[in-house]
Amino acid sequence: MISIISIMLPRASVSARRINEVLETEASIKDKEETKKFVEDKKGYVEFKNVSFRYPDADTEILEDIDFTAKPGETTAIIGSTGSGKSTVVNLIPRFYDVTGGELLIDGVNVKDVPQKELRKRIGFVPQKGVLFSGTIESNIKYGDASMSDEQMKKAAEIAQATDFIERKEKQFKSEIAQGGNNVSGGQKQRLSIARALAIDPEIIVFDDSFSALDFKTDSKLREELAKQTKGKTIIIVAQRISTILNADQIIVLNEGKMVGKGTHEELLKNCEEYREIAESQLSKEELEGGAN
Amino acid sequence: MPGPMGKNNGAPAQKPKNFKKTTKKLIKNYLSKYKFAIFVVIIFAIGSTIFNIVGPKILGNATTEIFNGIVGKLSGGTGIDFGKVASILFTLLGFYIVSAIFSLIQGFTMTSVAQKLTYKIRNDIAAKLNKLPMKYFDKKTNGEVLSIITNDIDTLSQNLNQSITEIITAVCTIIGIIIMMLSISVTMTIISFVILPISAIIVKIIVGKSQKYFQRQQEYLGHVNGQVEEIYGGHTIVKAFNGEEAAIENFTKANNELYKSGWKSQFLSGLMHPLMNFIGNVGYVAVSVVGGYLAIQGKITVGNIQSFIQYNKRFTQPITQVAQVSGMLQAMVAAAERVFEFLEEEEEVKDPETSIDTSTIKGNVEFKDVEFGYDEDKIIINDFNAKVKEGQKIAIVGPTGAGKTTMVKLLMRFYDVNSGAILVDGHNIKDFKRADLRKMFGMVLQDTWLFGGTVKDNIRYGRPDATDTEVIEAAKAAHVHHFIKTLPNGYNSVLNEESSNVSAGQKQLLTIARVILANPKILILDEATSSIDTRTEIQIQSAMDNLMKGRTSFIIAHRLSTIKNADLILVMDHGDIVEQGTHEELLAKQGFYADLYNSQFDVEEAG
Incomplete structure (x- = not known):
């Protein structure tokens, strides 16, 4: 007995210590005691004011001096090579992390001053990987608001080009989704996660490189539909493919955490070395010019 | 092997689909090559058990000797004959040493058989892997194939090594103990055997009940783990769509169920030990009382009582061992079954005998x-x-x-x-x-x-x-x-x-x-x-x-x-x-x- 206990006790104490470590970690992102309210007359503005960011304990800044404004009715695209900080920029918008320098304003209010719940209600976030939860297609699309109407759900699926494959399923919207969404393909997962973001009818829609799992055809159809259906909303797209962002109102080019260009496709082709390199590697000369027309 | 929740107290074991067929295959294709070695294992296992079982009886003789000595001293005699006690103890030591040596030889032989056998199965599997058509790998996930190569073979080698020796030892011990007990006193043997069915019934009731909760516990453990994995993996989504409260609510539901089934299964299996102890002790008292009576009547010696109690205490051990080993055997055969299934998969169409010279191929x-x-x-x-x-x-x-x-x-x-x-x-x-x-x-x-x-x-x-x-x-x-x-x-x-x-x-x-x-x-x-x-x-x-x-x-x-x-x-x-x-x-x-x-x-x- 004692010999068994002498093995078990130290093990248990190590486990207990590790559990405690988790329990004692304080949430670093908290609502302020007195939170401000959003002003209802300014909607869909995302303003990065000289924002910089570094992870706690890291030596170097991941983002430095990011400065731009995304306006309602406009598409703002963010492009850059892997590791340039594209995803980090959009992760700051729903306040997954707090900026470490500068200010991030949504609808004119600093994100640190408003309740997280209110903030996130305004943002439709589509992550890089289509993450789904076990349940049904319906429960996944209605994830942001279980009380939404079926019409709203169907409309979101329609825009996200998901209706086709949902209707091909026997139980349609009631079709089951396995844990982690393993019973639907990558592209379908992505479309459902886009539908989920659209379903809550947000002011700001953030696509974190959400189109790369889709083929060109679905991609372009989806964007066409999005453009039609989301007029007046603020769209922020992180992209790898130039073709996805060719016609954005504003393109932000990132390189190693710094903004190296800001402007439209044509402007950037003229005055941004990094952007031109990316463009040239993906499209031929004629296509570049053809596409811009 | 221990389950995720402590001991193997009635947690359901894996069952093979066709126990007999697979066992036959295992014996015919693999074990039969080691006939001689397995024979050696059996002989030495039996020998080791016999020498071990005789122990308490001899120890009892020493006790009798001391008892007689003390009684003699009190009645004015010579007292304890320490020379005789010492010689009895040395004999005992000799018996135990022989038993240990036998068991060592047996263990050594069995381990090498098990290792050689798994070595061969691993080789067979590796050879098979290269002959399987791509279709097979489309059908099975990497995890499944890997699990056969690593887990199943591991289970096979470990359980083979342990179960064969343990089953021989356990059966020999049971038979040996019964013989020794009968040789001491038939009455006392009958009394202690009356206890057995009672404890068997209690074990059956408890295991039957707890099995249900164990299954439920496993199921909800799965739910809880799945939920944690999912929510943790989709952390950003939960946050972005304000899903924290719903996630916590769902988790609490599953956690509650896990708590209930866990509590019941652990309580029931925890009940087993004290209950078994209690029944064991009742038997112990009964045997002592009857033994004392018989000793007074001069039918048995005091040392006999001591030996008998020792045998009685050791009797339950091989029985639980048999129960454990049967679980091990089941798991082993289930593993062997999967391995054989894998080895019997359809292979790629064989290469042609003569090949075409590829050095002049141009690439049309x-x-x-x-x-x-x-x-x-x-x-x-x-x-x-x-x-x-x-x-x-x-x-x-x-x-x-x-x-x-x-x-x-x-x-x-x-x-x-x-x-x-x-x-x-x-x-x-x-x-x-x-x-x-x-x-x-x-x-x-x-x-x-x-x-x-x-x-x-x-x-x-x-x-x-x-x-x-x-x-x-x-x-x-x-x-x-x-x-x-x-x-x-x-x-x-x-x-x-x-x-x-x-x-x-x-x-x-x-x-x-x-x-x-x-x-x-x-x-x-x-x-x-x-x-x-x-x-x-x-x-x-x-x-x-x-x-x-x-x-x-x-x-x-x-x-x-x-x-x-x-x-x-x-x-x-x-x-x-x-x-x-x-x-x-x-x-x-x-x-x-x-x-x-x-x-x-x-x-x-x-x-």
């Missing part, structure tokens, strides 16, 4: 009336015809999931066509030996594969006899020479297992260098470079161009701009080839390809 490829379907009744490639001359470039395009890799799998003969033929320089690819055929092809895939070893060895992989100069030439052509030079040991730098010490782009370049060195006639390129930054991408493109010079190449294209100058474009959708032709031809057709191509430049009307 012809598809002749090719029909193919992963399922016999679901043909996805219908009557496909195409002629490719040496040095030409063939692009395969289509939306995600269109089956672009099917063509590659057919060419490399991972699958065989259902009808028709694929010809290389006029020879049916079925007439080549697989190894020869695959040597003609060079592949650069999306998932680069490097192994732990030096950079040089990695490049040399396809042609082990290449000289250092050739390796360097290949590296230069692949634009990776400069990078290798910057590594601490140059070409002799060691890449670790996951090659995490090189970037994705450099990995890709290294695999290109490998293919350049192997100098195959036909290339298969999967040109996805989405995870690579622009500068490396340009380098890779140019390395690929170097690679394709003078070789027939099949390119799985993701970016349509790069394939405009292909000699033939195959357009695939839903697994089928829907169009074929050159870029201009296909555009003129205004069909699927034209659609696909133009969609790239569709103008987004944002705002």
Whole structure:
């Protein structure tokens, strides 16, 4: 007995210590005691004011001096090579992390001053990987608001080009989704996660490189539909493919955490070395010019 | 093996589908080779048990001797004969030593049998792995196959080693103890045996009840783990859509269920020990009382009571052992069953006896009336015809999931066509030996594969006899020479297992260098470079161009701009080839390809 206990006790104490470590970690992102309210007359503005960011304990800044404004009715695209900080920029918008320098304003209010719940209600976030939860297609699309109407759900699926494959399923919207969404393909997962973001009818829609799992055809159809259906909303797209962002109102080019260009496709082709390199590697000369027309 | 919640108290064990058949196979195919060794194991196991079982009886003699001595002393006699006690104890020591030696020999022999046997099974599995058709791996996940090779074989070797010896020892002990007990006193034996069915019934009731809760506990443990995994994996989504409260609510529900079933199963199995103890103690008291009575009557000695109690206490141990071993046997046979199933899987069609000389192959490829379907009744490639001359470039395009890799799998003969033929320089690819055929092809895939070893060895992989100069030439052509030079040991730098010490782009370049060195006639390129930054991408493109010079190449294209100058474009959708032709031809057709191509430049009307 004692010999068994002498093995078990130290093990248990190590486990207990590790559990405690988790329990004692304080949430670093908290609502302020007195939170401000959003002003209802300014909607869909995302303003990065000289924002910089570094992870706690890291030596170097991941983002430095990011400065731009995304306006309602406009598409703002963010492009850059892997590791340039594209995803980090959009992760700051729903306040997954707090900026470490500068200010991030949504609808004119600093994100640190408003309740997280209110903030996130305004943002439709589509992550890089289509993450789904076990349940049904319906429960996944209605994830942001279980009380939404079926019409709203169907409309979101329609825009996200998901209706086709949902209707091909026997139980349609009631079709089951396995844990982690393993019973639907990558592209379908992505479309459902886009539908989920659209379903809550947000002011700001953030696509974190959400189109790369889709083929060109679905991609372009989806964007066409999005453009039609989301007029007046603020769209922020992180992209790898130039073709996805060719016609954005504003393109932000990132390189190693710094903004190296800001402007439209044509402007950037003229005055941004990094952007031109990316463009040239993906499209031929004629296509570049053809596409811009 | 312990379950996730402490001991194996009635947690359900894995059951084999056909216990008898698998056991027979195991004995016939593997164990029969070690007949002699197993015979030795059985003999020594029996011997070891006998010497061990006699122990308490002899110890009892010593007790009697001391008792008699004390009684004698009190009645004015000579007292304890220490000489006699010592000689009894030395005999006992001798018996125990012999028993230990026997058990050592037995253990040694059994371990080597088990190890040799698993060694052989592992070899069989490794050999089998190379003979299995690709179809098998499509059917099974990597995890399943890995689990057979690692877990099942492990279970097999461990349980084989333990269960055989334990079952022999346990059975011998039970028989031996019964004989010894009967030799001491039949009355006392009967009394202690009356206790047995009572405890058996209690065990049965408790195990039956707790089994239900154990199953439920396992189920909810699964739910809780699944939920944690899912919520943790989708953390950002939960946050972004304000799903925290719902997630906590769901978790609390599952956690509550787990708590309830866990509490019940643990309580019930915890009840077993004290109850068994109590019954054991009642038996112990009964035996002592009757023993004392018999001793007073002079029918048995005091030492006999002591021996009997010792036997009685030891009696339950082999019984629980048998129960445990039967669980182990079940798990072992279940593992063996999966292993045998794997070994009996259908193998690839054998290579032809005579092979065609591949040294003069130029790289002309012809598809002749090719029909193919992963399922016999679901043909996805219908009557496909195409002629490719040496040095030409063939692009395969289509939306995600269109089956672009099917063509590659057919060419490399991972699958065989259902009808028709694929010809290389006029020879049916079925007439080549697989190894020869695959040597003609060079592949650069999306998932680069490097192994732990030096950079040089990695490049040399396809042609082990290449000289250092050739390796360097290949590296230069692949634009990776400069990078290798910057590594601490140059070409002799060691890449670790996951090659995490090189970037994705450099990995890709290294695999290109490998293919350049192997100098195959036909290339298969999967040109996805989405995870690579622009500068490396340009380098890779140019390395690929170097690679394709003078070789027939099949390119799985993701970016349509790069394939405009292909000699033939195959357009695939839903697994089928829907169009074929050159870029201009296909555009003129205004069909699927034209659609696909133009969609790239569709103008987004944002705002």
